[in-house]
Amino acid sequence: MSDSKAKHPPHDDEHAQKPSRRRFLQSAAATVAISAAPLARAQQPAVATSTPAVAPPPAAAPLMPVHLTINGRPYALQLEARTTLLDALREYAGLTGTKKGCDRGQCGACTVIANGKRINSCLTLAVMHGGESVTTVEGLASGENLSAVQRAFIEHDAFQCGFCTPGQLCSATALLDEYRAGDASAVTANVRARPPQLSADEIRERMSGNLCRCGAYTNIVAAVSAVASNKA
Incomplete structure (x- = not known):
């Protein structure tokens, strides 16, 4: 009888050595949860951060009245103080004969005659010539008669x-x-x-x-x- 007990252990001991079905399911569920945690964190929407305040654009420079006599005709222009004589002629007076070449005073394409003296109009400000007489290429001819x-x-x-x-x-x-x-x-x-x-x-x-x-x-x-x- 003692030999029979040695060869065939009781059923309670066999169940103690094998994991139960409930424990197996709990372990599997825990493993899945641990594996899915990083993915869940990666898919979470980013926390909205506050938008930094944007500085307002600088106020436009005030306009100044500039009176010029261009090719014998009076012009009353409203210009910023930093407007060059070249830009005043082309953009405000509509006299596009004067060309903007290098815009550095090196090529002479913008040469005009101010009070009888030739100057590079890209290197001087329009406000510096208020009240002066300026001659551009449009003013060299007398009507239809070329100079x-x-x-x-x-x-x-x-x-x-x-x-x-x-x-x-x-x-x-x-x-x-x-x-x-x-x-x-x-x-x-x-x-x-x-x-x-x-x-x-x-x-x-x-x-x-x-x-x-x-x-x-x-x-x-x-x-x-x-x-x-x-x-x-």
């Missing part, structure tokens, strides 16, 4: 693309007036006396502030020389 400089540029083919031509024309016009007034240049031999003639070297030096990307310099010099010879 002598304009005719000479056409006759000597002194332009190609034409972008620099308005500045070249204004510069050449002022150059001739400066020469007749006796103004010297860097190549003038005797600065106390006007040169007897406007030589090619004089013209090149006096026109050196106006660049031509097409390279029409030889014809420009010929055109200015022709006008200077006729008006000497």
Whole structure:
């Protein structure tokens, strides 16, 4: 009888060694819950953060009245103090003949004549010229009659693309007036006396502030020389 008990243990001991069905289900459920926890956290919507306050845009600069006489016509403009003369001519006066080239005062495409002196209109503010008389390329001709400089540029083919031509024309016009007034240049031999003639070297030096990307310099010099010879 003792041998029978040794070979066949009681059923209670067998159940104690095997996991119960309830414990197995509890363990499986716990494992699934632990595995799903990171995914659940990843799928949670992000917590809305408060939007930082945006600074209001700066107030517009106040406008100033600027009175100019452009090509013999009075203009009353309302401009910001930082508006260049070039932008005032193009954007406010509607005179787009003056070109914006480099906008750095290096190419001369924006040259105009202010109170008889040629200037780069991109380098000066419009408010600095209030009350002055400004001549642009639109004011060189008298109605339908071209000026002598304009005719000479056409006759000597002194332009190609034409972008620099308005500045070249204004510069050449002022150059001739400066020469007749006796103004010297860097190549003038005797600065106390006007040169007897406007030589090619004089013209090149006096026109050196106006660049031509097409390279029409030889014809420009010929055109200015022709006008200077006729008006000497």
